[in-house]
Amino acid sequence: MGADPRSRQSARESPPEGTPGDTREAGGKGRRTAGWWRRKSLRFRLTAVASAVLGVALALSAYVMIGVLGNSLLATIDESTYQRAREVVSLADAERLPDELTSPDGILVQVIDGTGRITHATTGTDRLVPLLNRGERTAAIRENRARFLNGAPYGVPHTLRARVLSADHGLTVIAARPFSEVQASVTTAGHVLVVGTPLLLMLLAGASWVIIGGTLRPITALRRGAEEITDTARSRRLPVPEAHDEVHSLAVTLNDMLARLEKADTRQRSLVSDAAHELRSPLASIRLQLEVALGHPHGQDWRETAEGVLEDTMRLARLAEDLLALARLDERGGAPGRREPVELDQLVPQTVERYGETVTVKIGDGPMVITGDALDLGRVLVNLVDNALRHTNGPVAVELRAEGADAVLSVTDDGPGVPEPDRERVFDRFTRLDSARSRDEGGAGLGLAIVRETVNAHGGAVHLEDASPGLRAVVRLPLS
Template identity: 40%
Template structure:
């Protein structure tokens, strides 16, 4: 077996090389490939069907001819078994029948197998008075063993014709013993009708199949072209769209098919790209504005310190400069974290107990303006990054500390497959119309107060991205007083349960 596979290996390699060469002749466009595939399939199907049709037709006609010969031979056998056969058999079908005795001499035959005497020649002209009279022809008298069949009623004998030697016949041979002794009955059905039917059908198929294949190719080419015309329009429109033309959209055909859905999807993608571009430009403008303000203040403080080298003013100037430097550092850290979240860089995750993690994070907050009240349920375990989940809690508590009047409350609870973190305060709250807008970057509902308290409008945006990277959500929900921010994270092992 191994030797045989080794011998076949060169042939397989040659076949693979041949197939690779043929790939160069395969059309590249979808329209041409679809037409080629449809034409090839129809050609194979019609070719196979034509061959099968001709085979079935030939088989049925042969069976019909054989049945006719068997039927005629059976009738002669039945007649020969009862009585003497007449020399000339009455034709009862399309088959020719001849009967031979034990010595192979003809006994009976159907009329189509017999030689009849020719018609009498025309009378010769009378000779002139001096013309000799031609002698009369002497008819040949056949002997008893010359293969001639006697006519009934003393008529001249008949001789079997050459048709019994025609090869395009279906011949059936039967034996019978009757009053004439042992006889052999031959019945032959002509196959000329079979050949004629096969030739006619083959000619019709030879003409019809190519015409039908060409028709299928033309229809496929036209239908495919019309179907792909919207795709070409979409491609041309997308090719012309640049970073400055994201407002343009591709045409949507009214067909409601896959091409229409493709156009809708492309337009939706362009909507997202345009929105991303707008948000990026707005983010760059806001970041530049946020960075310009503390840098300008820091520069002013340094210029004042240089212009007034009074040692008594330096502590105040240095304290203000340090505050602005810390603000710049925090803003740069927030921008770097947002860039990392947008890039979806992988981070290390582990099984964390949020109860212990949040308790430690809240215990470390010793300089809060308002003490934090915490209610942390036991068994709140999630898969996540320790630093990012701590930052999530810190941003929510910082936001509450910025606006609270006298109360900041943190609750950690279990709700089915979710771990729910809720941070609330008794501040002015968030209007219902702004509960989504507060999560946009550099968004401040009270711009003057936020700048005074040191907020850049990135804390809640970062918190929502952190919750989303852990498979959770963050939303601002209604509250009786103040603001209420709720983060929902999947509990560890919830999918396995």
């Protein structure tokens, strides 16, 4: 009586056509096809695309060529048929028609009078039945163009191309030419294209495969060169092709990148090595002092020990702060931490105020505002003043003035100075001279490095010059 439950369940489980299930299945097939295509090599995909484009182009060219050839041959037949018909019309108008019309070019000609009787015809042409009846002849003359005609009923085993012209005295001239030669020419050309086009396509596909392979060979060399570069062979470079093309530019760019990475890696390794070396000295001092104090607790001056440990701890703290400042500069890639208006004419007096009478300040007239980070610029001034105080015999002179579009900050001391050949080297990280600026009296050799990198990040420049006596550090920063 009722429907089978299993049939109802089957109907519920089978979604009808056009449901989202069919859409998901079609989408899945499309994704699988796209995934298969993406997994193929670039050489295969380029060759396939080029071959497909060439195949379409060749097919369209063959189609157009067959059409143009057929139209051209048809126009030739129509022209020759028309010219033959005009000749017969001229003879008929002059009443000089021969009894037998000749047809050296194979054109069939019939001359029909007003009653529909054939008066003249070429050899082999039906002399009793006109190729076109009266209505067809009238329509052909009115249309003034050639038309196709089946020649089988007239003993001609071919399709004919006929043209009808009217002459004087009520005569009508029909000229017809077999269309078989056009069909044969078009068929032959079609056979040649059917056989030749796939062969040409295969030849072009093979040439594309070889040419694309040669084009991609430098990229393969780049990939193999990249595989050979390891962390233990940092000085390796990628092979650069001889041709000055896009691959050459890519290889040069990648080698420049490797050079920058190598330089950064060398700089990082040097920083780690120098930092470890700097950390070892105060840590060894702290350890030695504590071991001696613990080994002889009763005869030890604990206050002196604490002061020594505190001094080394402060040295470690300064080194950690300098390393952190350099790490932040490297992380920002040579850009200031903030970009905000900084009033140097207010920042400089506030920064050196804590030094008291050991530092003299001279500020030029007018406001001097730059764009940058006030904390970083304050650290620049502190590093320069601290460095000058360690080596001066009298007060340190700080001067701020405006020169054109720049603000010029100078810090001068009357110490032993720095020899001219070393005035650029002292800005390198962990660089200290063997003269009065020694390891014990100075810091870790990071102060001037922080100064230069901070000033460069703000678009300025810093250098050292002779103060006679002493040394002068000059910082130039662009005014806003």
